Amino acid sequence: MNDLGSPPSVISADLRVIASGSAGNLSILTIERYDDPRPTHVCIDLGIGPRTLARRLETHAPDIDLDHVQAVVITHPDTDHLRPTWCRSLEARGWPVFAAPSHHAALARHGVPGTQLRPLSDGGRRVSVVKDLLDVTIALGPHDDHGSAVLRFGLDTGPTPTTIGWATDIGRVTPPVRDLLAGCDLIGLESNYDPKLQSASQRPPFLKERITGGHGHLSNQEAKNAVFAISDRDRLETVVLLHLSRECNDPEIVRQLWKASNAELAVELHIADQDLPLDPIRVFGAIDSGPADELPYPDLMFDFRV
Ligand SMILES: [Zn+2]
Secondary structure (H helix, E strand, C coil): CCCCCCCCCEEEEEEEEEECCCCCCEEEEEEEECCEEEEEEEEECECCCHHHHHHHHHHHCCCCCHHHEEEEECCCCCCCCECHHHHHHHHHHCCCEEECHHHHHHHHHCCCCHHHEEECCCCCCCEEEECCCEEEEEEEECCCCCCEEEEEEEECCCCCCEEEEEECCCCCCCHHHHHHHCCCCEEEEECCECHHHHHHCCCCHHHHHHHHCCCCCCEHHHHHHHHHHHCCCCCCCEEEEECCCCCCCCHHHHHHHHHCCHHHHCCEEEECCCCCCCCCEEEEECCCCCHHHHCCCHHHCECCCC
16 A cells, blocks of 8 residues: 555556676566556666667567656666666656665766666665655665665555565675565566686686675575575565576576476576566566466476577
8 A cells, every 4th residue: 555545556567677687787667557548667777778778679578668767776886787878868868766875976977967866765764766656675785895776666556565676786695685575576686607607717816706705796506595595485476587697607507406496486487688688577467367377387487588
């Protein structure tokens, strides 16, 4: 229920992962509502440029009209999450850009107009991103010097909001991050590298240390362990694995890792790709016809396109 106590207005919500990985991250949450015939889109990160996004929408999601984007949420100010080429488009479109206050200065340096920056609360308070429709709570996860905002979206779908947890570019799952992601209906979590491929790679030792040392990224196993430790099994329906390294990971390794144990968790599992957008993932809908209801065998619940 929203703050005004009025009935929920959401008909459906779908998530589209347009790009995921160190060459750029961008996802779009699309909400259909009873009180507005136009969809509401919210972008999570803008890590591919406007022209690349336009090309991908044209081929994979022609129904998305960027004129209907109402907000942008940025996890952290690395250029694979906010590409500086957005500078002029952001100004022209006037989208509000929500981010942790400690990230604002770096985002402004990347060209986000200061008047469009909106603070998320690093004290754990819910912040409304789209009025009476969508709010976000964050916890800062450890990543390089400034951390990465782990997001918990709350969608106004009635007495029990539908919740989406989103955690990318975090070195480890700290207690505040774990608490924030607990009880979500959908969790998007990075599954960055396979430790054997990482250690066998030609990367310099300092870089390997940066990635694996608790302030870089989560390995496949760490991501899986986190989901199993965090999830409320009665609620969690969908897991989206994000930000796979092209050099030090392989979707097939990830699939095999999950295949053995997903029967226990029984979630619909998607593995995001750097270049190929995923089909829309149903987050909420009055008529739920997702694959989880159709497939009797949990270990078949993979997105086989990637
Ligand atoms: Zn990244």
